[in-house]
Amino acid sequence: xxxxxxxxxxxxxxxxxxxxxxxxxxxxxxxxxxxxxxxxxxxxxxxxxxxxxxxxxxxxxxxxxxxxxxxxxxxxxxxxxxxxxxxxxxxxxxxxxxxxxxxxxxxxxxxxxxxxxxxxxxxxxxxxxxxxxxxxxxxxxxxxxxxxxxxxxxxxxxxxxxxxxxxxxxxxxxxxxxxxxxxxxxxxxxxxxxxxxxxxxxxxxxxxxxxxxxxxxxxxxxxxxxxxxxxxxxxxxxxxxxxxxxxxxxxxxxxxxxxxxxxxxxxxxxxxxxxxxxxxxxxxxxxxxxxxxxxxxx
Amino acid sequence: xxxxxxxxxxxxxxxxxxxxxxxxxxxxxxxxxxxxxxxxxxxxxxxxxxxxxxxxxxxxxxxxxxxxxxxxxxxxxxxxxxxxxxxxxxxxxxxxxxxxxxxxxxxxxxxxxxxxxxxxxxxxxxxxxxxxxxxxxxxxxxxxxxxxxxxxxxxxxxxxxxxxxxxxxxxxxxxxxxxxxxxxxxxxxxxxxxxxxxxxxxxxxxxxxxxxxxxxxxxxxxxxxxxxxxxxxxxxxxxxxxxxxxxxxxxxxxxxxxxxxxxx
Numbered sequence: 001x002x003x004x005x006x007x008x009x010x011x012x013x014x015x016x017x018x019x020x021x022x023x024x025x026x027x028x029x030x031x032x033x034x035x036x037x038x039x040x041x042x043x044x045x046x047x048x049x050x051x052x053x054x055x056x057x058x059x060x061x062x063x064x065x066x067x068x069x070x071x072x073x074x075x076x077x078x079x080x081x082x083x084x085x086x087x088x089x090x091x092x093x094x095x096x097x098x099x100x101x102x103x104x105x106x107x108x109x110x111x112x113x114x115x116x117x118x119x120x121x122x123x124x125x126x127x128x129x130x131x132x133x134x135x136x137x138x139x140x141x142x143x144x145x146x147x148x149x150x151x152x153x154x155x156x157x158x159x160x161x162x163x164x165x166x167x168x169x170x171x172x173x174x175x176x177x178x179x180x181x182x183x184x185x186x187x188x189x190x191x192x193x194x195x196x197x198x199x200x201x202x203x204x205x206x207x208x209x210x211x212x213x214x215x216x217x218x219x220x221x222x223x224x225x226x227x228x229x230x231x232x233x234x235x236x237x238x239x240x241x242x243x244x245x246x247x248x249x250x251x252x253x254x255x256x257x258x259x260x261x262x263x264x265x266x267x268x269x270x271x272x273x274x275x276x277x278x279x280x281x282x283x284x285x286x287x288x289x290x291x292x293x294x295x296x297x298x
Numbered sequence: 299x300x301x302x303x304x305x306x307x308x309x310x311x312x313x314x315x316x317x318x319x320x321x322x323x324x325x326x327x328x329x330x331x332x333x334x335x336x337x338x339x340x341x342x343x344x345x346x347x348x349x350x351x352x353x354x355x356x357x358x359x360x361x362x363x364x365x366x367x368x369x370x371x372x373x374x375x376x377x378x379x380x381x382x383x384x385x386x387x388x389x390x391x392x393x394x395x396x397x398x399x400x401x402x403x404x405x406x407x408x409x410x411x412x413x414x415x416x417x418x419x420x421x422x423x424x425x426x427x428x429x430x431x432x433x434x435x436x437x438x439x440x441x442x443x444x445x446x447x448x449x450x451x452x453x454x455x456x457x458x459x460x461x462x463x464x465x466x467x468x469x470x471x472x473x474x475x476x477x478x479x480x481x482x483x484x485x486x487x488x489x490x491x492x493x494x495x496x497x498x499x500x501x502x503x504x505x506x507x508x509x510x511x512x513x514x515x516x517x518x519x520x521x522x523x524x525x526x527x528x529x530x531x532x533x534x535x536x537x538x539x540x541x542x543x544x545x546x547x548x549x550x551x552x553x554x555x556x557x558x559x560x561x562x
Contacts, residue, residue, distance in 0.1 A: 093352075093354075167406065167411070170395075170399060170402060170403050170406070171403065171406055173392070173394065173395060173399075174392050174395065174403045174406075176394075177392040177393060177394050177395065178390055178392060178393075179352075180349060180352060180386070180390075181386060181390045181392065182403075183349055183352070183374045183375065184347060184349065184374065184378070184383070184384045184386060185378065185383075185403055185404055185406050185407075185451070185455070186374070186375045186377075186378030186379055186383075186406050186407035186455060187375060187403075187406050188373065188375040189375075
């Protein structure tokens with residue numbers, strides 16, 4: 001392979017790795033949005049808190065990484081259930097706007113609490129993955145990137161199987177489709193909502209743990225959620241496959257743009273690209289790739 | 299089996315929709331609830347299945363008993379577990395789910411998953427059309443097929459009482475006959491009680507053994523099918539039967555109003 005092509009594929013593959021993380025974050029947003037019509041602004045804080053919890057388990061309690069991951073996911077799931085029970089359920093029947101404001105409040109609360117509990121310093125996660133890079137057909141990847149891709153794939157397959165074949169998964173899809181009829185089928189919508197929050201938070205937690213491996217851990221980690229917005233919009237707000245594909249696409253585009261344009265402009269392109277994409281989608285196709293084109297008759 | 303005793307329902311804290319409704323469905327019985335638009339038929343069904351909350355409705359007075367157990371304070375999912383399943387108006391299938399998934403979701407309350415799989419074949423036996431369309435998304439089914447699907451979806455929960463809200467709405471007469479034929483079969487084979495809400499009084503009274511006639515949130519008349527079908531007012535206002543020589547004309551509109559007054 002010649003140098004130019006190799007460079008392209010290098011950017012592409014590492015873009016996929018970044019995209020996987022976006023996809024996980026976007027998935028967390030979309031799950032809640034689809035089922036409950038709430039855009040949860042506290043999603044970023046869940047990512048951040050999960051990173052802190054995992055860091056705490058590994059460094060202070062000296063637990064093996066895998067155990068720490070499992071405990072973090074369980075904690076995130078529990079946090080999801082509690083959030084639904086304590087914060088969202090009292091808001092049942094209130095206007096969506098009020099509920100969304102509550103999630104903004106929740107995000108501020110969670111961020112401050114994390115600051116109080118874990119401090120405001122930058123922490124560096126002791127990476128469990130070996131430092132050596134892996135070379136595949138000329139493309140160089142870090143082991144962290146490979147594990148990100150494997151874990152995301154595994155998680156997406158697990159979600160797919162859960163939604164397709166399990167009784168609870170079916171109930172969740174039914175609830176997302178038509179809440180009132182789901183109630184008439186004997187589905188406890190309250191329990192389904194709690195489960196949705198749990199699943200969504202677990203998705204965010206996995207993203208958080210991996211982000212901790214590639215970035216420093218501090219309160220700013222929660223802003224990754226903002227970067228996932230273009231992915232959600234690109235995929236179409238309420239589509240789960242859309243969130244995954246949107247996430248991957250944004251990761252790849254951002255990496256390619258950064259790789260090629262940074263040399264010309266001189267840095268910073270990577271951070272801007274997702275939002276340029278967001279801007280373009282909103283102009284051309286505001287309902288995204290897989291979203292429902294809503295027709296409003298006035 | 300089901301006893302509704304003098305219930306009053308208020309929407310948005312001000313609109314009194316049901317003004318003391320009482321009705322009864324015996325074990326395995328077929329009962330029709332008739333009335334014009336806005337009489338409160340659907341609200342009655344919603345009150346029984348416990349979903350008034352989500353529409354700002356409130357049961358202010360009266361009680362609902364099922365198998366001698368009060369159910370009017372229960373969550374809707376518990377009521378379904380007890381054996382009351384409602385088929386809502388307007389063929390509300392889960393559009394993003396395929397036919398099999400739509401039916402399976404109806405069996406959500408059942409613990410015996412293996413048996414539910416078997417009962418799926420029973421549903422396909424009742425409605426062979428659905429078997430041909432197993433893997434299709436419900437949104438692509440025709441109106442009649444969707445109606446069959448929602449009935450099948452309700453049936454798989456093995457209800458002791460099935461409440462149907464206007465199953466004939468917007469369907470061709472031939473299809474309506476087919477669906478009611480199926481309901482009759484279900485009623486006799488499964489001993490499922492049926493509470494039917496209809497605007498089409500002719501179909502409903504041909505099907506049910508007992509009927510209630512509602513108007514403005516009250517039950518104006520009730521009785522066994524034969525009695526209702528013989529009643530002069532029911533004939534005139536609901537079945538559209540009049541004596542040929544006394545044909546309606548605008549001159550008689552006042553007469554209609556006068557006659558109608560006993561009902562309101």
